Amino acid sequence: MSTETTTTPADDGTVMVSGKAYMPDAKGALVPVETIKPAVKLEDELVRKIHGYAAELSAQIARFKGHCFEDLGSFEALLAQEYGATKGGVKGNKSFMTFDGTRKVSVQVSDLIEFGPQLQVAKSLVDECLAEWSEDARSEIRAIVTRAFNVDKEGQINRAELFMLLRMEIEDARWQQAMQAIRDAIRVVGSKVYIRFYERDRPDDQWRAITIDLAKA
Numbered sequence: 001m002s003t004e005t006t007t008t009p010a011d012d013g014t015v016m017v018s019g020k021a022y023m024p025d026a027k028g029a030l031v032p033v034e035t036i037k038p039a040v041k042l043e044d045e046l047v048r049k050i051h052g053y054a055a056e057l058s059a060q061i062a063r064f065k066g067h068c069f070e071d072l073g074s075f076e077a078l079l080a081q082e083y084g085a086t087k088g089g090v091k092g093n094k095s096f097m098t099f100d101g102t103r104k105v106s107v108q109v110s111d112l113i114e115f116g117p118q119l120q121v122a123k124s125l126v127d128e129c130l131a132e133w134s135e136d137a138r139s140e141i142r143a144i145v146t147r148a149f150n151v152d153k154e155g156q157i158n159r160a161e162l163f164m165l166l167r168m169e170i171e172d173a174r175w176q177q178a179m180q181a182i183r184d185a186i187r188v189v190g191s192k193v194y195i196r197f198y199e200r201d202r203p204d205d206q207w208r209a210i211t212i213d214l215a216k217a
Contacts, residue, residue, distance in 0.1 A: 013044060061212065068195055072096065072107065101203035108194045115157055118185035123149050125178035126165075141168065 014021045014033060022030035023044070033041070075096070096105045126145055148161035166179055197210040 011048070013048060065195065068105070069193075072105070072195075102200050104198040104207065106196045106198065108196065110192050110194060111188045112190040112192060113159060114187045114189050115162075115182075115185040116187055118181045119157065122178040122181035122185065125174045125181065129170075129172055129175050129178070141170075 013023050015030065021033040023033055023036060025031050093109055094107050130142060130145065144161055144164055148158050148165055150158065162182060166182060198207040199210060200207050
């Protein structure tokens with residue numbers, strides 16, 4: 001007797017074989033639906049429901065972001081046509097505001113930075129300085145150095161602490177060489193554009209960010 005071909009999984013995760021409902025487990029094995037515990041099926045239904053909303057919202061946000069940049073770009077093109085100039089500050093950062101000063105859209109450009117092999121030279125020079133300084137001297141600098149060159153869980157150098165080292169005024173020649181090595185190690189490999197939204201009740205109030213990120217909501 002012939003067996004019907006397995007159908008495409010339904011939205012609820014089930015597949016039909018010879019008219020019988022199955023659900024694939026994490027290993028790909030087909031498990032008869034009637035043998036799956038109710039709590040497990042309920043959890044499956046819950047996750048699929050939430051994921052459905054998430055996918056729809058993600059697509060909506062992507063369309064919204066695209067429309068924002070399109071609208072802002074059109075406005076800037078209009079300014080360029082009328083005045084021969086576009087909005088923009090340092091590195092392309094710019095803000096757009098309502099006439100009453102209570103709504104603002106900010107476009108910010110952030111450099112994507114990597115560090116070259118000069119960073120290892122900088123580390124060696126800094127270690128020489130720390131080795132010759134007394135144990136108690138400049139303990140706060142030792143702490144910053146430790147954090148700066150200690151990689152995080154993603155294997156990334158702590159850039160904020162490195163830049164803090166660059167702001168320190170220390171006359172030691174090797175320290176100055178180390179700081180120059182850090183500057184030479186910095187490589188801008190690209191940029192990322194962020195769009196953010198702010199509001200306030202009155203023009204003299206502090207801005208409040210309109211949060212779209214679920215992690216910060």
